[in-house]
Each structure stands twice: as C-alpha cells, then as structure tokens.
Amino acid sequence: MKKQIRLAVNGFEYDLLVKPHWTLLQVLRDEIGHTGTKEGCGKGECGACTVIIDGEAVLACLTLAFQAQGKSILTIEGLVREGRLDSLQEAFVKHGAIQCGYCTPGMIMTSKAFLSKKPHPTEAEIKKALSGNLCRCTGYVKIIEAVRKASMTETGK
Amino acid sequence: MKMDYVNIGKRLPRVDAVVKATGEAKYAGDLSMPGMLHGKMLRSPYPHARILDIDTSAAARLTGVRTVISGNDTIGFKAGGISAQGDEPYLALDKVRFIGDAVAAVAAIDEETAAEARDLIRVEYDELPAVVDPLAAMAENAPLIHDRAPKNISFKTDLAYGDVAQAFRKCDYVREDRFETTPIRHGFIEPHAALAVWDQSGRVSFWGSKQSPYFTYRNLAKALNIPLSRVRVVQPYIGGGFGGKNEMFDVDFCAALLSQKTGKPVKIVVSQQEVLYAYRQRHPTVIDLKTGLKKDGTILALDAHIVADGGAYLSIGALSLYLMCAFFCMPYRLPNMRAKGYRVYTNTQPSCAMRGHGVPQSRQAAETQLDLAAGEMGLDPVELRLKNALKPGETTPNGFKITSCGLEESIVAAGKIIARWRREKPKDDGPTKRGIGLGCYGYTSGPRMAGHNTAGAVIKVHEDGGISLATGSTDVGQGSDTVLSQIAAEVLGVRLEDIRYGMVDSDITPLDPGTFGSRVTFITGNAVRIAAEDARGQLAEVAANALEANPHDIVFHDRKVYVVGSPERSLPFSKLVKIAQYSATGKTILGRGYWAPEGLEVVNFETGRGNMSAAYSFGTQVAEVEVDTETGTTKVTRMAMVHDCGQPLNEMLMEGQLEGSAIGGVGHTLMEEIVRRDGQTMNSSFLEYRMPTSLDACPLEILHTDTYDEIGPFGAKETGEGIQVAVVPAIVNAIHDATGVAFKRIPITSIMVLDALKDETKTGQAGIED
Numbered sequence: 001m002k003k004q005i006r007l008a009v010n011g012f013e014y015d016l017l018v019k020p021h022w023t024l025l026q027v028l029r030d031e032i033g034h035t036g037t038k039e040g041c042g043k044g045e046c047g048a049c050t051v052i053i054d055g056e057a058v059l060a061c062l063t064l065a066f067q068a069q070g071k072s073i074l075t076i077e078g079l080v081r082e083g084r085l086d087s088l089q090e091a092f093v094k095h096g097a098i099q100c101g102y103c104t105p106g107m108i109m110t111s112k113a114f115l116s117k118k119p120h121p122t123e124a125e126i127k128k129a130l131s132g133n134l135c136r137c138t139g140y141v142k143i144i145e146a147v148r149k150a151s152m153t154e155t156g157k
Numbered sequence: 158m159k160m161d162y163v164n165i166g167k168r169l170p171r172v173d174a175v176v177k178a179t180g181e182a183k184y185a186g187d188l189s190m191p192g193m194l195h196g197k198m199l200r201s202p203y204p205h206a207r208i209l210d211i212d213t214s215a216a217a218r219l220t221g222v223r224t225v226i227s228g229n230d231t232i233g234f235k236a237g238g239i240s241a242q243g244d245e246p247y248l249a250l251d252k253v254r255f256i257g258d259a260v261a262a263v264a265a266i267d268e269e270t271a272a273e274a275r276d277l278i279r280v281e282y283d284e285l286p287a288v289v290d291p292l293a294a295m296a297e298n299a300p301l302i303h304d305r306a307p308k309n310i311s312f313k314t315d316l317a318y319g320d321v322a323q324a325f326r327k328c329d330y331v332r333e334d335r336f337e338t339t340p341i342r343h344g345f346i347e348p349h350a351a352l353a354v355w356d357q358s359g360r361v362s363f364w365g366s367k368q369s370p371y372f373t374y375r376n377l378a379k380a381l382n383i384p385l386s387r388v389r390v391v392q393p394y395i396g397g398g399f400g401g402k403n404e405m406f407d408v409d410f411c412a413a414l415l416s417q418k419t420g421k422p423v424k425i426v427v428s429q430q431e432v433l434y435a436y437r438q439r440h441p442t443v444i445d446l447k448t449g450l451k452k453d454g455t456i457l458a459l460d461a462h463i464v465a466d467g468g469a470y471l472s473i474g475a476l477s478l479y480l481m482c483a484f485f486c487m488p489y490r491l492p493n494m495r496a497k498g499y500r501v502y503t504n505t506q507p508s509c510a511m512r513g514h515g516v517p518q519s520r521q522a523a524e525t526q527l528d529l530a531a532g533e534m535g536l537d538p539v540e541l542r543l544k545n546a547l548k549p550g551e552t553t554p555n556g557f558k559i560t561s562c563g564l565e566e567s568i569v570a571a572g573k574i575i576a577r578w579r580r581e582k583p584k585d586d587g588p589t590k591r592g593i594g595l596g597c598y599g600y601t602s603g604p605r606m607a608g609h610n611t612a613g614a615v616i617k618v619h620e621d622g623g624i625s626l627a628t629g630s631t632d633v634g635q636g637s638d639t640v641l642s643q644i645a646a647e648v649l650g651v652r653l654e655d656i657r658y659g660m661v662d663s664d665i666t667p668l669d670p671g672t673f674g675s676r677v678t679f680i681t682g683n684a685v686r687i688a689a690e691d692a693r694g695q696l697a698e699v700a701a702n703a704l705e706a707n708p709h710d711i712v713f714h715d716r717k718v719y720v721v722g723s724p725e726r727s728l729p730f731s732k733l734v735k736i737a738q739y740s741a742t743g744k745t746i747l748g749r750g751y752w753a754p755e756g757l758e759v760v761n762f763e764t765g766r767g768n769m770s771a772a773y774s775f776g777t778q779v780a781e782v783e784v785d786t787e788t789g790t791t792k793v794t795r796m797a798m799v800h801d802c803g804q805p806l807n808e809m810l811m812e813g814q815l816e817g818s819a820i821g822g823v824g825h826t827l828m829e830e831i832v833r834r835d836g837q838t839m840n841s842s843f844l845e846y847r848m849p850t851s852l853d854a855c856p857l858e859i860l861h862t863d864t865y866d867e868i869g870p871f872g873a874k875e876t877g878e879g880i881q882v883a884v885v886p887a888i889v890n891a892i893h894d895a896t897g898v899a900f901k902r903i904p905i906t907s908i909m910v911l912d913a914l915k916d917e918t919k920t921g922q923a924g925i926e927d
Contacts, residue, residue: 034180100177100397100399101182105180
C-alpha cells in the first residue's frame with residue numbers, strides 16, 4: 001500500500017504517495033522527475049546515485065524514501081543557483097573531468113559533500129573520498145584534478 | 158601545414174560538458190512517455206538446454222500485465238556480425254546457449270509488476286551437456302552448440318606470409334611460450350536501456366543506449382520484418398560503450414515488439430547484474446607464440462596459434478579474430494609470419510569488440526615475449542624495439558600501408574623517460590622491488606571493411622552565424638561531438654560555441670557505420686570538413702559579390718570574412734549569412750559532405766590480406782611498478798606514453814582518452830577477470846568484479862610525436878583506443894623487470910606473485926599453473 005510522505009528536495013517540498021520499499025533513487029527519478037541522479041548498479045557499488053542528505057553524501061539506491069523524511073535532500077539538479085553552475089560543476093567542465101557523463105552527477109555530489117567538510121584536501125584525501133564512485137572513461141585523473149582546482153577557487157559553498 | 162587555428166588544437170571543454178555536469182543530459186533510461194509500459198527479460202538459468210515448453214498463462218493473468226512474448230512470437234531473425242551467418246535470435250527459438258540467454262519478455266504497468274510476471278513464466282527445459290572451455294569445445298566428441306559449426310568452430314583465420322619454416326632455421330634465437338588472457342568487462346556504468354514506440358501507422362521509433370545506432374536501425378527492420386523506412390532510431394546521450402554497445406540486443410528488440418503488441422510505449426532498462434552476466438565480454442584467448450630473431454635483434458619470423466573463446470554466438474567475432482591475427486604484423490617489421498586463429502563457441506557469454514578490439518590479446522603475448530627474448534639475448538628492450546620499428550612508407554606482409562608514422566620517435570623518447578626514471582628511484586627498496594617496462598602498438602584510424610563505410614555530414618547555417626552540424630556518428634564519451642564541431646568551426650571561421658551539434662536521428666541524419674575502430678574523428682571528421690567547405694564555398698560566392706572580389710580570395714576567420722590581403726574589406730559572418738538568405742533569390746546555406754578512405758584493399762578476414770585503414774597510429778607506453786615481495790601486491794606508480802595521433806585536435810580531450818585507457822589497462826593487468834563456474838558467472842557485481850577506482854589512478858606523462866597525417870582531418874589520427882594495447886604488456890614487463898618473473902597470464906594477482914617468488918623454478922611459468 002502506498003503511504004503519503006513529504007520530502008524536501010533542493011529546497012522544495014513534495015507530498016508523495018510511495019510504497020514503503022521504494023528507494024529514494026526511485027522516488028527522485030520516477031516520482032519527482034529528477035533523472036540527473038543516475039542508477040548504475042542499484043546496489044551501492046558504483047556511486048552514480050550519490051545525493052546529499054543533511055550534508056552527508058548518501059547512496060540514494062540504498063536509502064528508502066521513508067528514511068529521507070524530514071531531512072534536507074540535495075541532488076545534482078539543486079546545484080545550479082541563479083543560473084550559475086556550482087564551482088565544482090564549473091571545474092568538471094573546464095578541466096575535462098567529464099566524458100560519457102554517466103558517473104558525473106554522483107562524482108560531483110560526492111565531491112560537494114567532501115569539500116564542505118574538508119575545504120583544502122590533499123590529493124590523497126581527494127582520491128580516498130572519490131573511491132566509492134566508479135568511472136570507466138576518465139581514469140579519474142582529470143576528476144581528481146577538477147576537485148583539487150575547485151577546492152582552490154571556492155569551497156564548501 | 159601547422160596553422161594558426163582558432164579552434165583546432167585548443168584545450169576546449171566538451172560541447173556537452175555543461176548538460177552532463179548539471180544532470181540535464183538525458184540517457185535512454187531517463188526517458189519516459191505518457192502511458193509507457195515497463196519491460197523485463199526472462200533469461201536462461203542453464204548454459205545449454207533445449208526449450209520444450211513456455212507457459213506464459215500465469216504471467217499474463219497477473220493484474221497490470223499487458224503482454225508476454227517469447228521466441229514463438231518472433232519471425233526467428235538471427236543476428237550476427239556477418240549477417241548471412243547470423244546465429245543469435247533476440248529471444249531463444251529452440252534452445253538456450255548460455256546462462257543469461259533471453260527466453261521471454263513481459264510488458265506491464267510498472268517494473269515491479271513486470272518482474273513479478275517474469276517470475277511466473279514457466280519454462281520447461283531439457284538440459285544438454287554444456288561446454289565452457291574453448292579447448293574442450295574443439296574436441297571431436299564435444300557437444301555441438303550450433304549444428305552447423307563442427308568442432309564448435311565459429312570462425313577461422315589463417316595468415317601466412319613469407320617462408321616461416323625456412324626463416325626460423327635462419328634464426329639465432331627462437332622461443333615459444335603460451336599466453337592466456339581472461340574474459341573481462343567493458344565496464345560502462347550505464348546499463349543497456351531501450352524505449353520503443355510503435356504507432357498505428359506502422360512506424361517504430363526507438364531510443365536506446367547504442368554506440369552504433371545504425372546497426373539497430375537495420376536490425377530492427379529485419380527482426381520485425383518491416384521496411385527500413387518505418388524505423389526511426391534516435392540517439393540520447395550514451396553512458397559509455399567501449400565496444401559493448403555496438404550491436405542491437407534482446408532488450409532493443411523486445412521493447413519494439415512489446416510496443417507493437419500493446420500499442421503503448423515500452424521501456425526496458427536492464428540491471429547492472431544482467432549487464433555483467435548476460436551481455437558481452439572481451440574474447441579470452443590462449444595464444445601459443447613462437448618468435449625467431451637474429452643475434453642482432455632483427456625479428457625474422459613469428460608463428461602464432463590462437464584459440465579465442467567466442468562464447469555462445471558469433472557477434473562480430475570474425476572481425477575480432479582477424480584483428481588478433483593481423484596485428485602481429487604491427488608495429489614491427491615482420492617478413493615471415495603465420496597466424497592461425499580459431500574462434501570457438503562455448504556455452505558462455507558472447508565475446509565481442511572491446512577497446513583495442515582483439516589487438517590487446519595478441520600484442521600482450523608478442524610484447525611480453527619480446528622482453529623475454531631481449532633478456533635472454535642480452536639486448537636492451539628499447540633498442541630491440543627501435544631496430545624492428547616500422548617506418549613511414551613500409552608495407553606489412555599482409556598489406557597494411559604505413560603512411561605517417563612516429564613510432565621510432567616515440568621509442569626514442571620513451572627510452573629517455575625510462576633512463577630518467579631509473580636515475581630517479583632505486584630498483585630495490587627493502588621488500589619493495591621496483592621495475593620499469595614498455596610496450597609499443599600500432600592501431601587503425603577506422604577500419605575499411607566490405608559493406609557500408611562512408612560517413613556523412615550536413616551543415617545548416619543560421620542567420621545569427623550559428624551552425625547546426627549533424628552526422629550519423631555518436632559520442633559515447635570519447636568527445637567526438639566536440640572535435641567534429643571544432644572541425645566545422647575551424648573551416649567556417651567561427652567559434653566552437655557557435656556550433657549546435659545534433660545527435661543521431663535516423664530520419665534525418667546521414668547513414669553511418671558506427672562508433673568503432675577509432676573511425677569517428679578520422680572518417681566522420683573528414684566528412685564534416687567537406688560539408689563545412691561546401692557551406693563555405695556557397696557563402697564565399699555571396700561574400701565575393703558583396704565585397705567585389707573573387708570567391709577564392711575570401712578568407713573566413715574568427716566570425717568574419719574578408720578579402721585576402723585587404724582585411725578592411727570585411728563582413729561579420731552573421732551579416733554574410735543574412736545577405737545570402739535575404740537577397741531576392743534567397744540562398745539557404747546547407748553544406749553536405751561524405752567521405753570514406755579511398756583505394757584501400759578490402760580486408761579478407763580469412764586470409765588477413767588487405768589494408769584496413771587509411772592511417773595507423775603508433776605509440777610507446779612506459780610503466781613503473783612497485784611490487785611488495787612480502788604481500789605480493791603490485792602498484793603501478795606512474796606511467797608515460799609517447800604517442801603518434803597525428804595532430805591532436807583537442808589536447809584536453811586527447812589526454813582524457815589516454816588516461817582512461819591507461820588506468821583501464823591497469824585494471825586489466827592486475828584486477829579484472831570474469832570468474833565462472835560451469836558457465837555461471839560468479840562475480841556479476843562491481844563489488845566482486847573489481848575495476849580501478851580513484852585510488853588506482855597514478856601520475857601520467859603524456860607526450861606526442863611530431864606527426865601530421867596528410868589524410869586525417871587537420872592532420873589527426875586515432876587516439877585513446879590503441880594505447881590500451883600497449884599498457885598491459887608495459888605493466889607485465891615492468892613486473893618482470895622488478896621481480897624477474899614474466900607472467901604469461903593476466904590478471905596478475907598478489908597470490909600469483911607470491912607463488913612465483915616462493916618458487917623460483919616457476920619463473921616464466923607462473924600464472925598458468927595455478
């Protein structure tokens with residue numbers, strides 16, 4: 001049976017009817033239409049579905065929609081402010097950190113949560129922070145570089 | 158030849174970078190339509206079985222289910238790389254041939270209902286003896302997987318050039334080794350997905366994650382038995398391919414057939430687990446290789462025997478096998494050679510193209526063996542390669558014509574890097590042993606094969622000076638939408654941001670073979686250049702009239718046109734377009750171009766004869782490793798590549814290609830292997846099938862040789878695919894350098910390293926005895 005819940009996504013509130021076993025990923029994509037959050041494996045192994053809940057990077061495929069009630073959810077769609085890209089998005093674009101783009105939203109959200117806690121990370125810390133997000137295209141070199149550059153220009157906003 | 162360009166050669170961001178960074182880019186699985194149904198596939202739990210009965214009644218009765226289909230609902234079309242020999246039905250007809258073979262499909266109102274219905278389908282199987290080992294599959298009494306393929310041989314290739322037997326007698330040094338490569342994954346993160354809409358006029362429209370959408374365009378028509386004119390294939394963004402999304406698959410067909418049966422749009426998105434056990438892989442191989450050299454290091458003869466595990470179906474395996482055999486002829490001079498290859502059916506996942514397509518397997522064997530020979534002969538591996546390196550103007554015995562070639566320059570530069578690295582760090586560091594290895598490669602810039610090869614491009618010029626560019630090629634992440642746009646912008650004298658790149662829509666974009674064999678930049682790039690020149694020619698006439706000059710004297714540069722030698726006689730580009738369009742006779746500026754390499758001898762897959770590409774890229778890869786002799790762990794600490802891709806069109810994108818290829822190669826050498834037991838894939842998840850993560854990334858030095866290809870667009874050739882061919886042997890050879898053990902089987906695990914170090918007598922055999 002579907003039950004009503006209220007989710008706060010990117011500063012907007014949504015009243016939704018969801019089944020108890022639906023994941024946050026399903027609800028974001030299929031009920032709210034935020035398809036920027038990607039499903040790679042659906043089992044918490046690739047990081048493509050990473051969103052930020054109350055400041056923490058979370059795998060939306062392993063989170064039930066019910067668990068996200070009363071919390072503040074930030075998805076890739078919520079990063080653009082007043083028509084301007086987030087500094088991380090800007091850095092990914094500028095430094096060639098994007099190829100096929102499928103892992104990109106998850107990479108950016110993981111990086112966003114990470115930089116908000118650790119504004120001036122070392123390269124080793126960046127690598128560790130990104131190690132749960134798989135990318136087959138880039139070899140990670142330019143992604144690591146983009147996160148490093150973003151941390152140098154503007155952090156944790 | 159090198160000019161002052163506005164767009165070419167610049168480090169420009171991708172044209173699709175912003176929409177990918179914001180999550181706005183739509184991939185097939187992101188699409189939905191009003192009234193859309195969801196599909197699920199039922200797959201075989203047996204590696205080999207006859208289907209006796211399929212009972213769909215319980216599934217069909219479930220509330221929310223709209224239809225269930227099986228092989229009985231199809232016309233029985235069988236797909237295959239060589240269409241006359243197609244052997245792969247999209248839904249099993251009489252029997253299943255691997256665990257994961259598609260048997261039935263369901264369409265329902267949502268995914269949960271579809272999954273429930275799928276589980277209600279009852280299939281009665283008669284299990285048949287299965288064969289999962291390619292050598293066993295070739296035995297006389299092995300079970301036959303396809304009736305028409307005796308000894309389960311799916312395809313044979315036999316290249317023989319020169320006098321091999323006599324040449325071996327003249328050699329001072331001959332060695333024979335057996336090498337093994339294991340099955341590995343393409344590893345794209347976006348699973349296969351398809352959305353099809355069959356309308357009542359009898360047309361099917363299709364959106365899917367296809368790197369070569371025109372394969373699907375043709376096969377949808379054939380498999381649904383409808384005219385090609387009733388098929389429309391539209392390309393959304395693609396979440397990586399690496400060769401694994403070339404072909405049309407079961408989900409593509411089933412989405413279309415389910416839509417026809419229900420009159421509703423149908424979407425099927427497969428799970429990553431399905432991708433990992435039911436779709437494609439790289440051909441695993443067993444390669445027996447014999448190489449003979451003169452005392453001075455001249456390679457005189459090579460004899461190779463390859464058994465490639467093709468899995469259950471042909472796929473494009475004939476090409477794969479040809480490539481494995483033919484690329485023994487490159488990148489070294491080889492006057493006498495024999496390469497005999499068998500592609501063998503087994504009851505496992507079908508093998509197909511994967512980054513480097515066939516070439517990584519044979520070059521891993523050849524490059525590893527060359528280092529072993531160098532070691533025993535007391536020759537420097539760098540000098541040995543330099544001595545045998547192909548040069549511009551040479552022709553390989555099978556007919557590859559070498560035009561632009563920076564191989565020698567790349568080996569020399571790599572030698573300097575190796576010397577520098579040796580000075581920088583000591584070889585031994587307590588239990589840590591350090592080693593450096595290298596490998597070389599040659600690769601195609603687009604294969605010329607029998608059948609359709611031409612790429613086309615269309616350019617429309619807008620009155621604000623913007624340009625719409627459409628081709629039939631797809632960008633799977635490699636950046637072709639961007640470099641093709643750079644080419645158009647450069648020819649028309651505008652900027653990259655002025656180009657609007659239109660993705661494939663088979664109703665309006667030009668027919669194209671697909672994204673494979675590193676053909677897009679080289680072949681489609683030339684078509685774009687010609688289309689842009691066509692549009693520029695039309696505009697030059699208008700400009701000549703307006704500026705009172707000869708059309709040949711009109712220069713197009715940075716959004717302006719002017720008369721050569723008189724820059725003050727100029728017009729803004731946008732104004733020129735307006736003049737053209739608004740004049741009494743009103744010109745609509747549409748540029749058209751098409752291109753295919755000319756005059757190449759078409760390759761014969763069975764004899765290997767022919768010249769497959771109008772240009773070949775070359776390069777040398779260097780790897781440094783640290784092997785912990787206490788834990789057996791190998792770490793690639795840095796890599797360098799010196800490569801000849803002609804003139805790079807966009808260095809940032811080129812670096813991204815090389816980096817991705819190199820780190821992927823680290824995974825192939827040290828981590829990745831599909832593990833199966835009796836045909837059952839045991840590691841069909843990213844947790845168990847380990848691919849490199851950010852922790853495996855290492856520093857990379859990227860250099861390119863000073864080469865310009867006369868045929869390539871703005872001098873460019875292949876980049877990013879060929880290098881992976883050399884990454885694996887470079888790492889294998891570095892481990893050999895560090896530990897004295899040459900591994901002949903990849904991936905090289907820490908257990909293999911420890912075993913080899915424990916028992917020095919196993920040296921040289923490690924890895925194939927485990």
